[in-house]
Amino acid sequence: MxxxxxxxxxxxxGPPASTPFSPHFGGTPNTLVGRDDLLGTLGSGLATGPNDKWYTTIIMGVRGSGKTTILNEIEDRAAADGWVVLSLDAGTPGLLDRIAQAMAQANRSYESLELEGDARGRSVGKSLGVRLGPLEGKMEATDFFESPTMGLREHLVFLAHQAMKQGTSVLLTVDEMHGIDRVEGRRLSNDIQHITRRAGLPLAFVGAGLLEMKHTLMRDRKTTFFHRCEDYELPPLxxxxxxxxxxxxxxxxxxxxxxxxxxxxxxxxxxxxxxxxxxxxxxxxxxxxxxxxxxxxxxxxxxxxxxxxxxxxxxxxxWHDLSEREKSVVVSLASQSGASDAIKVARDVGISSRQASGLLIHLRDGGYVTSLGNGNYELSGLVPAKVALGAHSSGEGSSAEPIHRPAASGRAAARCRKWMPRARAYCSLRAGHAGRCRSR
Ligand SMILES: Nc1ncnc2c1ncn2[C@@H]1O[C@H](COP(=O)(O)OP(=O)(O)OP(=O)(O)O)[C@@H](O)[C@H]1O
Ligand SMILES: [Mg+2]
Missing domain, CATH: 1.10.8 (Helicase, Ruva Protein; domain 3)
Structure with a gap:
């Protein structure tokens, strides 16, 4: 041919090709590789209970590194072992309401849950290789809600109490945490802190998001619970x-x-x-x-x-996740065969070496560049040089002008550009638009 x-x-x-691969985001791979250690440690941490540091964990990684896959895997194992699983994503506002809805849905799915084999001493499966917790009795579905007037924290406390009485646990997972609404993030952080740390109830938490969280959520002074979670950066395969x-x-x-x-x-x-x-x-x-x-x-x-x-x-x-300043640094690296140092970048972009160093460290933390030692950095390939230079030459995003100058025109800034994880696109409406975000 x-x-x-x-x-x-x-x-x-044509007809959908049958393929043994999963070339999509969030798809379950036929063979999960390179994550045995993480799954083993995370699994035994969850099995140990609220005193184990892995009982509350945040997984971070670049796009496509397998964060959602890890959450899915852990959720499946937990559900198979009789845990109550609440699986959410924070990519759009309204997370707290959705947690409440998930509790109502968990009610229904828990009712139909068929627990296999002997409840005691079961292995939870090949990838975890540990039990997630002693399952002494299945909860009655009616145990889940006490009163519709209860707030989220009370609901979670109540649910965790019921789980504890039955010798099982609740697992709350939150994907796309980098997109969490700040107010909701702070409230969730306080609520889980209260339940897991202060009251010692069996509510495990596993969050996941992009590395940029290191400089946002994980630095916010009002989300201390998240800072204290075990944070794990997914390594490349x-x-x-x-x-x-x-x-x-x-x-x-x-x-x-x-x-x-x-x-x-x-x-x-x-x-x-x-x-x-x-x-x-x-x-x-x-x-x-x-x-x-x-x-x-x-x-x-x-x-x-x-x-x-x-x-x-x-x-x-x-590329679009970057600020204008960061884009300028990436363009500078791209135009110097992908590798450079703070002094050259500073000269190229028109900023101080200190600023350039700070931006390079930021980019390194986000997985965009890797450090070569002695103050040298190279592009990691997350944003290929071609993408940066293409966007630059088309006038989109970055600019060769010194970045301390004000933005040239209000056009780009006048767009909403909020990332919509489900649509995997940015909102193309005007900034401050009414109603929901849209990509077209
Ligand atoms: N350890 C792994 N071994 C093999 N394939 C994997 C592994 N982890 C993830 N995958 C596959 O890679 C693809 C991307 O994984 P996933 O959607 O979990 O990434 P992600 O980090 O959540 O991405 P995003 O940041 O865009 O949400 C999926 O098709 C998944 O099946
Ligand atoms: Mg994902």
């Missing part, structure tokens, strides 16, 4: 894990991949679980697998196709 014919297989609509993550789904689905092709694909993953899934999916579909074995030529094509997908779904949104 010709190159363009193969590539068109990736673009055409190593090549051995990436090889397993690509080979296992292919083999499970009856396909095969040559050793050289596997090596090439795993190296191209560059530590990103999302990239792994997109490369694996593209290689599978381009090769007519499982009938045909995947070779290096197919992987080369798959990587080219994956670059575009990853750029669109990770690189560009990550």
């Amino acid at each position: 010709r190159y363009d014919e193969r590539m068109s297989k990736l673009l055409g609509l 190593d090549v051995v894990d990436a090889m397993k993550g690509i080979a296992a789904p292919i083999e499970d689905a009856g396909g095969s991949i040559s050793p050289d092709a596997l090596n090439l694909a795993a190296t191209a993953v560059k530590g990103s679980p999302y990239r792994l899934q997109v490369i694996g999916d593209a290689a599978w579909r381009l090769s007519d697998a499982p009938e045909t074995s995947i070779d290096t030529r197919i992987v080369e094509m798959a990587v080219t196709a994956a670059d575009e997908v990853v750029e669109k779904n990770i690189g560009i949104p990550a």
Whole structure:
């Protein structure tokens, strides 16, 4: 089959291709790799109870690093062991109301929960390898709510009390925490602090969000509960894990991949679980697998196709997450072959070296650049140089002008640009618009 014919297989609509990969966000991977240690530690922390530091944990990572996947995994394990699971995301306002609704839904799903096997001494599954807690008795669904007039904190206290009486626990997970409304974040922080720390009730908390939280939520003086949570930064996958993550789904689905092709694909993953899934999916579909074995030529094509997908779904949104100042620094690095130091950046952008250093540290904490030592930094690839330079030359975002100058025109600033996690897009309406955000 010709190159363009193969590539068109990736673009055409047609019937949904069956693929053993999950090239989407929040999808469950066929093979979860590189997270055994985290899942083991987190699982045993939850099993130990409120006195364990992992009982309240915040997982941070760049886009596509697998945060939602970890939450899903922990939730599944907890639910299978009879915990009451409240699973929320903070990407849109109204989180506290949604927690209340989740309690009502948990009521229903808990009722229909079928607990397998012997309640005592069960293993919760292969990836955790530990029990999440002693399950001595299932809660009565009616135990969940005392009165509809109770506030959120009272509801959570009541639910946690009931769970404690029955020898089980409640797990509250909050995804997209970087997008949390400040007022709601502060209230939630106080409420959980009260329940878990002061009253010692069995309400476990696992949050997840982008690394930028380190400079926002984790610094806010009024969210001390979150600061005291165990914080864990998801590391990139190593090549051995990436090889397993690509080979296992292919083999499970009856396909095969040559050793050289596997090596090439795993190296191209560059530590990103999302990239792994997109490369694996593209290689599978381009090769007519499982009938045909995947070779290096197919992987080369798959990587080219994956670059575009990853750029669109990770690189560009990550670029838009940056402030104008940070964009200028990224453009400066990009125009110096991707690596530079604070002095050169300062000169290029028209700021002091101190400011440039501060911005570079900020970018490093957010996963945009990596430190090479001796004050040198290079782009990490989260935002490819091409994206930064493309946006720069099209006049969007960054500017080569000194960044201490006021914004040139009010046009860009007049947009709302709030990130909408579900739509995976920014709001394109005017700043201060009425009603809900919209991407078009
Ligand atoms: N450890 C892993 N091994 C293999 N695949 C993984 C792993 N973690 C996540 N994935 C896959 O990678 C993709 C992205 O994962 P996920 O949606 O959890 O990322 P995320 O960090 O939540 O991204 P975002 O910041 O955009 O919300 C999903 O398809 C998921 O199945
Ligand atoms: Mg996610």
